[in-house]
Amino acid sequence: MNPPIYGLMAEFDDPTALVKAARAAREKGFRKLDAYTPFPIEELSDALHLHKNKLPLLVLIGGIVGGTLGYMLQYFVTVIYYPINVGGRPLHSWPSYIIITFEMTILFAALTAVFGLLGLCGLPEPYHPTFNVPRFAMASRNRFFLCIESTDPLFEHDQTAAFLESLEPREVSEVAH
Amino acid sequence: MSDPQKNIDPAAVRSALWARLEGARGRDYWRSLDELAATPEFQDLLEREFPRQAVGWSEDEDPVAGRRNFLKLMGASLALAGMTACTRQPDEHIMPYVRQPENLVPGRPLFFATATTLNGFANGVLVESHEGRPTKIEGNPGHPASLGAADAMSQAAVLQLYDPDRSQALAFNGEIRSWGVFTGALRDTLAQQKAKNGAGIRILTETVTSPTIASQLRTIQQSFPASKWHQWEPAGPHSARAAAQQSFGQPLNTYYDFTEANVVVSLDSDFLNSGHASLRYARQFARRRRMAEHHDTMNRLYVVEPMPTPTGTKADHRLPLRASDVEEFAWALAISLGLAEGPKTGENNDIYKWLGPIARDLQNNKGAGVVVAGEHQPPIVHSIAALMNEKLGNVGKTVFYTDPVEANPVDQLASLQDLVKDLDAGAVELLIILGGNPVFNAPVELGLGSRLKKAKLRVRLGLYDDETSAACQWQVPETHFLETWGDARAFDGTVTIQQPLIQPLYGGRSALQVLQSFTEQPEKSPYDIVKGYWSSQHTGSDFEAWWRKAVHDGLVAGSALPAKTAAVRGEALSARAGGKKLGGKLEVVFRPDPTIYDGRFANNGWLQEVPKPVTKLTWDNAVMLSPATAHRLGVQKGDMLKLTYEGRTLQAPVFIQPGHVNGSATLHLGYGRTHGGRAANGMGFNPFGLRTAKALWQDTGMDAEKVSGNHEFADTQNFHNLETPDRRHIIHKADLADFHKNAEAPHEGAETPPKGLTMYPEWKYEGHAWGMTIDLNSCTGCGACVVACQAENNIAVVGKDQVRRGRHMNWLRVDSYYQGDANDPAIYNQPVPCMQCENAPCELVCPVQATTHSSEGLNDMVYNRCVGTRYCSNNCPYKVRRFNFFLFSDFDTPSLKLARNPDVSVRSRGVMEKCTYCVQRINGAKIDAEKQDRPLHDGEIQTACQATCPSEAIVFGDINDKNSRVSKLKANERNYSLLADLNTRPRTTYLATLRNPNPEIEA
Amino acid sequence: MSQIFRHSTNTFTRVLLFGAVFILGFAFWAVDRLSRSDYNTRATQSREQPVPFSHAHHVGGLGVDCRYCHTTVETSSFANIPPTKTCMNCHSQIWATSPTLEPVRESFRTNQSIRWTRVHDLPDFVYFNHSIHVNKGVGCEVCHGRVDRMPLMSQSASLQMEWCLNCHRNPEKYVRPREFVTTMGYEPAGDQEEIGRKLVAEYKIQDAHTLTSCNTCHR
């Protein structure tokens, strides 16, 4: 029995080949698989069915929270906490509060967006098995990788390797843990 | 503030205070922050929060190195308060009294009555004292010359008292000596003199009205029969004295009463702002222009003068005439009145154009008119005026004569020349100069500076180690009048006994003491001398009670001189000179400076920095020219002129003053000091350099030529001609007749948005609602209110360069606007304090709520919350906010810290400040009233500016109280808000000004 | 390419990134606490004094009324520190020779003030007026605490603005009948709020809006 590995990785020359391979792998029934590319590829997301994610909802919530907090803060301070006559304006001069409310909305939404992104991607993650593959450095330049992970129920080292070879990659390599 | 006239024994309190202040030089008073300022911890804090250099001035700001330190001296202290807010404060200490004087409650001010003097004439004042520190001077309502008002100079006396530049040590040729040595030297000389009956003794004083000093001098005269007493006062009423002799054959004192005067003709007299009773006159005059009811009438004022004065700005008809033409005008007027023979015309048509109407006006108001001759006009003008008043039956109604107020009304010029003669003859062995500064201000041709040296022993008693001191061997530091006992007479002879409020800060002697040393008991204290004199005068029982009352009231009841009747002698009116010809040259006019007078106040930061009436100049004098004359000479404001008169020359910068008469140049005296102190030296130029006995006040025949160079003036306002029509509606004005026809006349075209016109709900002001009205019809623009505000609110002095940069700190300013022809415009004064807007634009934009609205409608400014964005100032349409661009307030000079009002925070660097309606006074009064569980009554609270205003133009009060004076005035038809169309809803409003022109002349 | 980082780096960086939020939060909280701490306000800290005067003894023990020494408290903004004379009224007889009282006697002889260290020291831009507070039924105790239990005087309240505001916003919670102003350990006869409201009305104490207007304390 070979040592446990993270998975098997195939390297391709161009996006089209990768997308093709990805489709094939999914049809073959693999689910625990991921692709690595130097730039976002629309079709790849289709191929791997990655379209849904919760980020927009999170951001919406973040925005609403921020806005409400912003307005409440101003209302509380000027009407409840220290009511004082400023320039003969009413204590609750709502038109003046719009701007800060708006800014707080944006701020909170933006923060949620960024931290949400990190969260959903499980970043930061400076160490990742894929980095063990020497040629993987090219994933950030001009190569396209498809990786089938060993945790996939259908994963069986030699057959999976053979399957990957059948997709005519530049080469197939093991991804050690 | 509490009742100004507590009935207590001042002496007792004071002795206790002295005990406290002994040695401590007043640093250890209970609110011991001043003392704190000296502790190392505090210094550290200072270092930490204000690196030393922070207090300095970058070369950008102040090229004149020397002045820098002084200016920060002149400010206020304790300012770090604001800073230390967020820091742990270092330990402070409290030094309680050892034996607390009765009547003295720490934290509550006491008020003492005394008097300031100018040219020897007294002006009654009340001095506010905090734990023995005089901090504020206000008028004494009981005193005839003051009636409760105080002029700028009197109020600034406080700063003079604490001036660190005062002469602080007895010196012989500049070396410090002990008093023993001095009195020794003096005694020896006197012993020698005794032999020759004092033939070598000369005493030179200013004008003396003090009965005590007079009696001392008389005694000296007896023991030293051959000694002589000379008097010299550069800006005194010389010609009035001469005129009295000429007209009546006897020395007489003239004063006026304007309450009954319907028609006033001023022959170059600034009676509303200068002279010995100007405060009284201003009040009487203003009351005749109050217009409480719509159909009230007003008096009518004709002014003939070369240079616009506050009086000129109030004129219904102002005739710019060269000073030397006023005599001709007087003649012509007399002729028109049929009091003299001669032609009613001449070359200069200006002189004659209004004679008929004016004469008729005077005729129609027999006994209800007055002709006022200017102090600076030659005797003949006074005589003619006297004649007119007499023939018009004004004497006894609006004009009064009494025996002279001066102890010895001599011709001072002659007196001085006499002294010079003796000096040249080498007859002077002991010359004693009491006060004054003759070397600086005597007629230039006398060359007193060098001549004095001919006297063997020269002793100088003076507040400052000045030009005269430099020419004397002994410089004896003089005690300030707030430090010693004394007495003086007012314009009508009323006597005030001056009482000290503080132990002499720098030691020193008073004139009384110096003169006393001529007698058997040389060491007698001023208190004993004065009290002694009066007890000797006192007839009737219980002198002590009389004395107590006199001292407490600030005047000796019934000491006013009785009115005399006198008739102008036929020979009084000498030959008529006729209009003066210029012959292509200029007329030179010398006048005392409106704020620093003859130079005696030159080292007083408050007086230097209060914008001078009309010109708005600070820290400077100038050659005042009319636009036309300036054009003729081809000069602009700031260009240098070389003036040549009687072979003497002087270089001075030009200031173009609209309304100044053509062909004449006015020079204000007092500047160009060389030994005046750090604020005085190097400021302006010295007209005394041209002033000869022949031309004490004016003369023709001065040459002026443009020379290279340019001078930067620090004036706080540029000349602004109102657009005609004044579309900004800054000054609401109308002619009396039109106003009578239509009450809305003054507000023609101005729009005030109706109350409802706002999207906001109304703020309700229950309880008090403070408001103010300023009657432009009364305001003379004298600037007394500005100094009052400065004293009351610890406002810093910033110095000439900063003023030039528009960084002056005065919370209250007096704007002047011109209308019409730049050579003969109408001039309007407008005092501008904070408007306390109900819809305050400044509050809205302050990011930290440092300025907000109080429940009583005050626009509060919290210095310690201010971070200094200056947005509020930008958004203030009235520009009444002042910013501390540097650390303007003082942190170092102990003496100046004593001058502070403990009820007002001293502002530090980087914060905004502004008028608060003297909120410290409001709260003080409210607290007192609440403690006694009674409502505040109207007039109980007086803002500093209101309290001091000679013409009662400023009224402050509760506008929720429908019966308060202020509410009534706000209901007056003349009431209007400045820039009302901005809908800021000012609490400070103005009463439109009215002119009462003679219909004949208008037509 | 080979791994640059060890596996542990993952956890490390994550903790660092998301922990930052909490670290900042804590720092902020700490500063806030510190600014309100007794260290900063100097509350409960007694000061070095020239004479170890014990309020506990004079007030608590002998039951001397506050106003016997602080005579101006009802009339002036400043509640005066008694003049040496006041001390000597008794101490010329009692403890007339006690060495601890030497500074007092010296002051009396030499006419030099005793140099007390100020305990209750408001910033100089705050204008507190004792007389009006006392006259409106604010007890000494309310601000100065149980003086009768202080061997050496120390500040009991923070004297910070928010503290002042507590009372200026709802005086009824603190006022007491005038006769009890100097009482230590005063207990309201009944519900404070209720009594308070009555007194506020009776003493004509101004409404909160006026009491919290800036110029009430700052000028």
Added chain:
Amino acid sequence: MADELEVIESPSGNKIIAPDYTFGTVTDQIASVVLTKQTPIAVLGTFTVALGLLMTFMLAVGLLFGKGLGIWGLRGPTMWAWDITNFVWWVGIGHAGTLISAILLLLNQQWRNSINRFAEAMTIFAVACAGMFPILHLGRPWLMYWLFPYPNTMGIEPNFRSPLVWDVFAVSTYATVSVLFWFVGLIPDLATLRDRAQNPAFKVAYGILAMGWRGSARHWAVYETASLLLAGLATPLVLSVHTVVSFDFTVGIVPGWHSTFFPPYFVAGAIYSGFAMVLALAIPLRSLYGLKGLITDKHLDNAAKVMMATGLIVGYSYIMEAFAGWYSGNVYEEAAIWNRMTGPYAVQYWILITCNVVAPNALWFKKVRSSPIILFIWSLIVLLGMWLERFVIIVASLAQDNLPSSWRVFESTRWDWATYLGTIGLFLFLFMLFIRLLPMISIFEVRTLLPQAKVDKKESL
């Protein structure tokens, strides 16, 4: 192990990217600027100058804190002058970046891909410079934290009705969001640098910053959504910022400030000056680093067009301003406008009219737009013009407002200059560091521009 770098410096056609680039070549060319290329002398020179100016800035600020605001020319009634002028000027410049990266992204303008990175950097540094002034111009800068709401022992909070507090929120939000947006954009490129860098220290540094980005398809999917969302948020934000800044004036009742069309007018002006700055930076950069193939004349042309369009809007605003002033019949407004044109600041006013109204019209001509040199000079003219615009609005209006008695002419001091030039130094300093340490062009976004990046539909099935 990475292939040796292949660098292409091809003359650019009128495309947004030169032909015959490959994934590899774009990557290497951009990465090489940071990793291998020699820094050009010109850049080093500029850097030194920037450093010098930065020192001047330190000096000026030291003196300012030491002595007080008086060292500037400020005075009554012009309590604001250079300080706020600089603030508004910098904030304005700070608009282009986010605009390019956000709005153009939403509008799917592909040409943005190669200029958004350094435009955003420029934005951030400009905002940093701008952010200085609200603090520096305080009388008591050490208390600036009072402008933020926080629980304090004084029981008093900021005044939320004050435009200055709005500023605090708007600008700090804008700064934060810009930084986040910029950093998110950087992550994939940081990964690239991590994988390209030879020096282990750099590897670690970039590695940490890249946070382990590995171009996983799952990540890309979330990443794309995030970018879109951020763009969607940044768009209204960027428009709001200068609107809020304009409120500093419009909320005031100073004649010449108090007018309703300031917001659009200011936003247009901001974009105007922003694009000017983009050009002023892009033109020298691309020739210094031979990036003509990536920042092509097409880019300059587009930028120039945006500049012209906004310039015309600004010009229109001036006309409106004058018209409104006259039409209002309000004596103060009339006077304010008239005073601008004829008063003590007439010179500045007419120069700015020339710079902002006359000059941009030259951009109608293709010749002008296609000459980098002229464009460079033009952008500088525009920057000057926009500074003067703010100066005139602020100083001319304040110097002569409602009451003639308070009128006074403003004079600047040497320290006004030092502070202003100082911030320019700071700006260049930061920018030079940026181009040295980070990819000044978004590599992964440029990759998507390549024809090879298109997935062949039929093939892939």
